[in-house]
Amino acid sequence: MAKFTFNMPDIGEGIAEAEIVQWHKQVGDQISEDEEFVDMMTDKATVPMESPVNGKILEIAGGEGDMVSIGSMLVVIEVEGEVPEDVVEEAAAETEAAPGSAPAPKDEAVEERIEVENSDASDADDALAADPKPEPLPAPTPAPEPVQHAKVLATPAVRKRAKDLGVDLAQVKPAEDGRVRHGDLDQFLSYNAGYGAAASPRADEEKKVIGMRRRIAENMAASKRNIPHFSYVEECDVTDLEVLRAQLNSNRGDKPKLTILPLLITAICKTLPDFPMINARYDDEAGVVTRHGAVNLGMAAQTDAGLMVPVIRNAQAQNLWQLANEISRLAEAARNGTATSEEMQGGTLTVTSLGPLGGVATTPVINRPEVAIIGPNRIIERPMYVTGSDGVERIEKRKLMNISISCDHRVVDGWDAASFVQALKRLLETPALILID
Known part of the structure; x- marks a missing residue:
């Protein structure tokens, strides 16, 4: 041996x-x-x-x-x-x-x-x-003694029913002669809806924070500790964008179905050349900001292990269908754990979307050492005043979506972030411009 x-x-x-x-x-x-x-x-x-x-x-x-x-x-x-x-x-x-x-x-x-x-x-x-024997585990802490209540008068049938419902009979006030009857129990339950669930809470659970969850915790803590965040939110009318998306999907053939994300990414890539401070990484130890030409876009993806951010390389060089394929491929690789190390690093800007759970507005945490993160929120329908081509103002049902952005205030000014989002808004509200080279 x-x-x-x-x-x-x-x-x-x-x-x-x-x-x-x-x-x-x-x-x-x-x-x-x-x-x-x-x-x-x-x-x-x-x-x-x-x-x-x-x-x-x-x-x-x-x-x-x-x-x-x-x-x-x-x-x-x-x-x-x-x-x-x-x-x-x-x-x-x-x-x-x-x-x-x-x-x-x-x-x-x-x-x-x-x-x-x-x-x-x-x-x-x-x-x-x-080999030395392992140290014995400490004796478990004894459970606290249950609170003793005075003897409650009730028939065995009432006691069994109360036990099945999780009701403490000592809390039920009898109507007469000090004996709890089914009617007293019914009245107690009518005034304490959901009592059974509240009286039997789920046991506490301790779960060690390891692996991906620990990495996420460390990275998020480092980002909030080291980066002075500020967030900016703007409302966009995406009615026409949704019409364009529906038209593209109806004629897509064997191409993947488009969500709003490929259209948003294309609009972001078209906007970034005028705002290079957004597509950047900040090495705070060296005191150097690198403004990147290529858009290596991080895409936050929820997995069983936690939030992962695979990177779409050279997003600015891909068309809508290529982006849709890459989004699907990377999201699946992140979920099943096959994403490579190269696919999980090198991002220059991140987009995080909760889809239909997107809420009204978000304040996402920057994926350090990047300097910005963009969060599209949920699309909702709402009445709006719209001025028609005839100059007449009327109320119409429109589809609206808020765009949130968080930036590193050390290298991105509020004016820059607001100007970037306003330029992005113009593309989203005039979607034909997204498809023009």
Whole structure:
């Protein structure tokens, strides 16, 4: 028998550590070559780790949510015979620190495990037996004693009905002779609608904040802590835009169905050349603002793991149908966890939309180090005064949508943000201009 130590490999991006998101194997489990045993998360993406050998897991680095440094032990596997030399060499090469990454902490125990130890089965069993026993868990806090009430007079049938409804009979006032009857219970319920649900609350639940949820929490906290946000909201009449969208969809053939998002993105890309301060990234440590020519548009997508922001590359060079395809592809990749690291970084501006849940107005948080984020809100129908071509003002039913924008006040002035949104509004309210090159 031999023990093989799989150390946390260098997976690029200049990272020094990664977070344990989910173990697929535990101590004592058998594992096959190329089988995934843990998901590790960096600042950019979740990366599954695969075993290079067959064997039995003897030791793991920690629990979900723990951080593991590059080069540190991730898992120890017991294998039959000796570990192939090429596996040892490949593992050593993968754990070499990338340029700019922090060196792994030196720990004598870790250094000893880096070497492949050949031993017989009895040695492995002795080593396992010698491991210190885990500290016992603290005794659970005893539940508080229930409040004692005076004896309530009621028939067994009334008591059973009250129990099924979740009603405390001590709170029901009897009408006569101190005995609670069905009529008293009915009257209590009529004045306390929904009492049963309120009297039996769902048990509290503690959930550790790890993985994508933790990354979101850290990024949002950093954005609000470091960026002086300001938001601006404007109302747009998108009646004609919706007519144009319906016309395009009715003649789309085998092309994807258009939502309003591709039209909005096209309008944004046409507006940005006059407002380069919006399509920018701010390196606050270096004190440098980079105004980008290409529009690499981040698209906020809700997933089971939390909000993810895949990036549409060179959005300004794509037509409506190409944008619709890319929006669908990236949203699906984000939801099923197949989005690559490259697809999740490098954005220069973000659009976040809640669709029909968009509300009247939003104040979205900037996706740092970008300097702006745009949030289209829900489309609603409302009567408006409209001046016709004959110069007569009349009331018409129109489709209205608010556009929200949040900006980094260190590099974007309020005048710039308002002027950008007003220019964007002109395109949305005259949608033929969106299709003109």
